[in-house]
Amino acid sequence: MSDILNQAVTELNSKLETNGFDSTAKFEIADEGSIFMDSDGARISDDEADVTLKADVETFQSILEGETNPTSAFMTGKLSVDGDMGVAMKLAAVLA
Numbered sequence: 001m002s003d004i005l006n007q008a009v010t011e012l013n014s015k016l017e018t019n020g021f022d023s024t025a026k027f028e029i030a031d032e033g034s035i036f037m038d039s040d041g042a043r044i045s046d047d048e049a050d051v052t053l054k055a056d057v058e059t060f061q062s063i064l065e066g067e068t069n070p071t072s073a074f075m076t077g078k079l080s081v082d083g084d085m086g087v088a089m090k091l092a093a094v095l096a
Helices: 003-019 058-064 072-075 087-093
Strands: 025-029 035-040 041-044 051-055 078-083
Touching: 003 035, 003 041, 003 058, 003 087, 025 058, 025 072, 035 058, 051 058, 051 087, 058 072, 072 078, 072 087, 078 087
Parallel strands: 025 051
Antiparallel strands: 025 035, 035 041, 051 078
């Protein structure tokens, strides 16, 4: 498994644990793989989700570290969203 994905799962689980998330979402990270999130937490998986967010490694890490706002990344084309935009907004609040 990718070190980037493993580190991201750990960080996302910490954020999800403190903020809660009751939908399903998936991050597709270019050339690395996918992380699936639901009420049980984050894990490396390519399961179907309510919303799929796609980004390159740099953008994803910047969002995860709080350096880039997910909404700004979307508006500038660095993050694409496919699916339920409401779920994407809920996830953005969790990651903030």
